[in-house]
Amino acid sequence: MRNAHKSFGGKTVLHGIDLTIPRGSVTVILGPSGSGKSTLLRAINHLEKLDEGYVRIDGELIGVRVDGDRLRELPEKQILRQRLRIGFVFQNFNLFPHLTVTENVVEAPVSAGVLGKADARQRAADLLAKVGLADKADAYPRQLSGGQQQRVAIARALALDPDIVLFDEPTSALDPELVGEVLNTIRTLAGGGRTLIVVTHEIAFAREIADHVVFLSDGVLVEQGPPSRVLDDPQHQRTRDFLSRVL
Numbered sequence: 001m002r003n004a005h006k007s008f009g010g011k012t013v014l015h016g017i018d019l020t021i022p023r024g025s026v027t028v029i030l031g032p033s034g035s036g037k038s039t040l041l042r043a044i045n046h047l048e049k050l051d052e053g054y055v056r057i058d059g060e061l062i063g064v065r066v067d068g069d070r071l072r073e074l075p076e077k078q079i080l081r082q083r084l085r086i087g088f089v090f091q092n093f094n095l096f097p098h099l100t101v102t103e104n105v106v107e108a109p110v111s112a113g114v115l116g117k118a119d120a121r122q123r124a125a126d127l128l129a130k131v132g133l134a135d136k137a138d139a140y141p142r143q144l145s146g147g148q149q150q151r152v153a154i155a156r157a158l159a160l161d162p163d164i165v166l167f168d169e170p171t172s173a174l175d176p177e178l179v180g181e182v183l184n185t186i187r188t189l190a191g192g193g194r195t196l197i198v199v200t201h202e203i204a205f206a207r208e209i210a211d212h213v214v215f216l217s218d219g220v221l222v223e224q225g226p227p228s229r230v231l232d233d234p235q236h237q238r239t240r241d242f243l244s245r246v247l
Contacts, residue, residue, distance in 0.1 A: 003053035006039055006219075013039045015219045016053070021212070023058075023163075026196045028206040028227075031216035032242060037199045040216065041166050044197065045086040046079055057085065057164065084112055087157030087165040092173050093149040095141040095156070101128065102137045105156045114160055127155040131185050147178030151185050158189075165189065167198040203246055207231050215239045 004017040013036045021027050029037050042048040044055055046063030054071060055062040063079050064071040074082075095104050105124035109115040115123065128134050131151040141149055150170055157165055167186065171179040183205050189196060190209045200206060206213055206227060213230040215222045217238045223230060234240050 001040070001043070001053065001055050004040070004043060004050050004055070005052035006036075006043065006048060006050055013219050014043070014050075017219075017221050019214065019221065019224070021195065021197065023195055024193050025211040026190045026198070026209050027212045027214060028210040029197065029199045029214045029216060030201070030203070030206060030230075030242070034218075035216040036219040037216055038168050041168050041197065041199050044164070044166060045083050045088060047088075049073070057082075080112075084114065084160050085163045087160065087162035089150070089153050089157045089165065089167045089170050091169045093141070093146070093153045095149055095152060097141050100138050100140055101133065101144070101152050104141070104152060105159050108156065109159050112160065120159070123159060124155070127158050128152075130158075130188070131155050132181075145178060146174045147181045150174065150182045154182075154185055154189075162194070164195040164197065167196065167200070169199050169201070171200065171202065201246065203231065203243070215242065217242065 001017055001019040004014050005012070006014040017040060029040065031037050039048055043050055044062070049063065054064060062082055063074055065074055096107065099107065102121065102124050105127060106117070106120040109120045109123065110117055125134070125137065128137055131154055133148060133151055136144060136148060144152065170186070171182050174182065183202065186196070186198065187209060210227045212224065213227045214224040215230060222238050223234065223236045230239065231243065234243060
């Protein structure tokens with residue numbers, strides 16, 4: 001991400017963010033509410049269109065193309081093709097209520113033409129086993145706890161075998177006793193070669209799984225580095241103030 005700027009209704013949410021994330025790493029993005037974390041995450045797969053700046057993945061511009069000295073929006077079909085590489089796990093699950101757990105996981109690879117129905121169902125079965133929900137394959141979302149729904153959402157995000165998975169505060173809508181099961185699922189993905197970018201308020205979890213921690217405040221990237229430095233020896237007063245409130 002280079003020189004990323006984004007405003008909503010005259011309020012600037014991202015102030016010229018520069019960020020490089022290594023392939024296969026786990027990056028955790030921290031910051032107070034309203035600091036721009038979710039907007040930054042949504043800009044990576046072009047769910048939010050930057051006012052200025054750009055995102056590249058493996059050298060490919062996301063959502064835009066170069067036209068002379070300007071960037072132009074890509075056709076929606078091309079943007080959707082790019083998004084096949086980027087899984088997204090939302091705060092509020094966003095499962096289809098009228099589909100079973102298996103059907104929720106099968107939907108994207110079949111609709112995108114990535115897999116036939118039989119192969120997609122096999123992948124769904126494998127993924128549901130991976131997130132500990134093989135016994136819920138035929139259940140509907142309303143029959144699941146919040147933690148189970150979020151684990152289905154993680155399986156769905158993995159169904160297209162993406163290079164990158166984005167997690168937008170995946171435990172914020174859960175009761176405290178359900179948080180652990182979702183964090184455990186993300187733990188199993190860390191170190192598996194996939195690039196994970198996680199927006200969370202779970203500081204202990206960040207310290208445990210992150211290769212890289214990014215701290216945002218008021219749309220500014222205040223500091224970044226390994227968790228041992230950002231969390232245990234922050235260099236900026238804003239980071240210290242934030243951590244003193246949440247630890």
